[in-house]
Each structure stands twice: as structure tokens, then as C-alpha cells.
Amino acid sequence: MPTLVLLRHGRSTANTSGVLAGWSPGVDLDDHGRKQASAVAERLRPVPLAAIVTSPLDRCQQTLAPVWADRDLPPVVDERFGECRYGDWTGRKINDLVKEPLWKVVQQHPSAAVFPGPEGEGLAATQARAVAAVREWDARVLESHGKDAVWLACSHGDVIKAILADAYGMHLDLFQRIVVDPCSVSIVRYSETRPFVVRVNDIGGDLTGLLPPPKSAGNKDEVDASDAVVGGGAGTV
Template identity: 65%
Template sequence: MPTLLLVRHGRSTANTAAVLAGWTPGVHLDDAGRAQAEALAQRLSPVPVADVVVSPLERCQETADALCAVDGPTGPRPPLRTDERLGECRYGDWTGRALKDLAKEPLWRTVQSHPSAAVFPGPDGESLATMQHRAVEAVREHDARVQAEHGDDAVWVAVTHGDVIKAVLADALGMHLDLFQRISADPCSVSVVRYAPLRPFVLRVNDSGGDLAGFAPQRRKRGSRRKAISSDAVVGGSTGAA
């Protein structure tokens, strides 16, 4: 089963301005965000990456460009693959507004306590449930494709947005969307999921500084047999990365 590294974009100009960017064009990484992406590229340098799938929005594209500017252990990174399904939630009329003002809206409480019922206002507003559906569909489709093209040991990266990552992790954890606000996804953090035949395994959440080298596929001894993919959890807890 491939390993999926869910990466949130680095800190953006909208983050520092405390506004809800959504699909607003021209929202770029700020200086701190660029530094975060460059640091993450170094953390990822020991890990071979088979594919990089990215939201179309500039802050994600810039983060992915920085990650791919540093070669992996087998050479240059693969070209970026853009998928709109990994784009930010479409916040409709909330887009571009200050978070302090949005917190006074009646819908804010729904977003916080009952997000599965939250539908953002305006003709292009999207529900959080619709966002989750398209994002989970995208990552599962890409995961299956990566497995078919690169094998069970492949590692791939999806560079996307905080609410998208939280929604994908909630699905992988078997949590109702109404609980997804319990999950955090900081700028340039990494969360890790493996989709086994029976269930997903969530291996890391909101990691902003840990060693990622352990997610590189382990070399097998010549002549050794590949272990069959298992959906079983280790009783008592795993022994961790080799």
C-alpha cells in the first residue's frame, strides 16, 4: 500500500492578514511560508517520491515547487500533477473577509459545531460535506493509480489546504465530519496515511518538524519475499519504523 504524505501549503499572505482566502487569486506564500517550504524540502530529501499532486491555487503550487526543487535519493522529483478536487473549499460570499468578522456570523457556530450541515452562502458557495467528498475521492483515486504505476512501496505527496487535509484525515480515522474541527493542520505540516484494503492507517498528524526519513521504503534482502498487504493492526502497538 502506498504512503500518502498530506502537506498543507506554507504560510500565506492571507494567513498573516487573517482573512479567509478560499479561491481568491494572487494569494502567495509570505517570507515565512517560503522558508517553511524550503525546510520541508530538506526534511523530505531522504524520501523517494513517486508522484506530487497539487491544488491549483498559487500557495500550494509554490509550496510544491519548493519541495520539488530539492532532489530525492534517486534524483529529480516528478513533475507536478494538478487536481482541482484538492483545491480549497469554496467559501462563497465569505471569501476574502476577515476572520474576526466571520466569527460574528450565525453560520460560524454551525461550521464549528455541526460542519456537516455547513453550506457557505452565495452562488459559488460549497458545503463542507461536498468538499470532503471530492477530496477523499481524489486522494483515493490517486493512491490507487500510484499503487498500480509504482507499486506498494511508493510514497506520494498531496499538497493542499488545511480544511481539505482535516476532512481527509477525518475520513481516514472513521470520524464523522462533525468532529473534524478536532484535527489541526498547520502551515507546511505533514500528515501521513496508508490506505490498506480493509481500512486506512493514519501514521502521523500535523507534523511540523519530525524526521520523515522513516517513510522511505525499506530495502529488502535479495531473494526475500515481499510481505502481503495487510489490513490488520498490530495488537499491542507497532514496533515503529525500522
């Protein structure tokens, strides 16, 4: 089944200033974030991508610029991969937000957290729309490019954590246990019966393990792609 590369955007000016950016306009990568984007593009260079999907926000599209620069594969914007809508929290300092009563809910019971204001969104709603987007795009890639295809979605920390929690079969209330750093790569392979979480928060190293495996010579006893190898298997080469 297809493999999804979840890429968080590189470090932004909001990250370094300690501000919750949300959907604020004009939030760009800082100098370090641009270096991160160039580095992850180099890591992804050997991997053929069937599709690139992105949040509409500038920091994600700036991260992807060097990824698709030498590919004839411009990103497709899908708002469902956009940041959680933090409502009245948007643009505020993290150090101030930790004093809000809702902060503890976000940390300990995030499935119940709904951000204040008319534009505020619940984290459960964020997860639902992002996972729906993943499933839809994965099915589309499978139909168009086959089970060995790799596709990439560039999104945001909380959104990627919510997708990973779903792939792990974790309740959303546990998603704060997952760490997703700027410009990190997390990888999920979806099969008919379950997702396989291949990597999480990977910020360095070889990604050629994403290349399709060599075709076997008609071995009928191979493990089905939907099954987990008992004992853990040999890993990727």
C-alpha cells in the same frame, strides 16, 4: 499499500492578515511561508516520491517549488485538492466571520454547513471530492509504482482535515478536533481494509521512516499490510 503525504501549504499573506482566502487570486506565501517550504523540501529530500499532486492555487504551487526543484517530477494539478469554496465568505476577515450565525454551524455541525452565495460549497461536498481524489490517485500510484510507493498531495487546512477525518473513520462533524498547521505533514497509508493514520500536523523531524522496509527472507508469518499489529508494534526505524 502506497503511503500518502498530505502537505499543507506554507503560511500565506492571507493567514497573517486574518483573511479567509478561499479561491482568491494573488494569495502568495509570505517570507516565513517560503522558509517553511524550503525546510519541508529538505525534510522530504530522502524520500522518493512516485507522484506529486497539488491544488491549483498559487500558495500550494509555491510551497511545492523547492520540493520538486531537484526531482524530475513536476506537480500535477487536480482541482479536487483545491480549497473549499467559501462563497461570499471569501476575502472577509475571520474576526467578522465569527459573528455570523453560520460560524457556529461550521464549528459544531460542519457536515450541514454550506457557504453562502452562488459559488459557495458545503464542507461535506469538499470532503467527498477530496477523498475521491485521494482514492483515485492512490490506486493509480499502486498500479504504476507498487505498494511501497510514496506520493504527495499539497492542499489546504480544511481539505486535509476532512481527508484525515475520513481516514480516522470520524464523522465530519468531529473534524474541527484535528489541527493542521501551515507546512505541516500528515501521513496516511491506505490498505485493502482500512487506512492507517501515521502522522498528523508534523512540523519537524525525520521523514526517512517513509522509506520502504527492507525485504524479508521469505518469512511467511509476517503481519499482513492491512492488519494492525496487536500491542502496537516496534514502529519505524
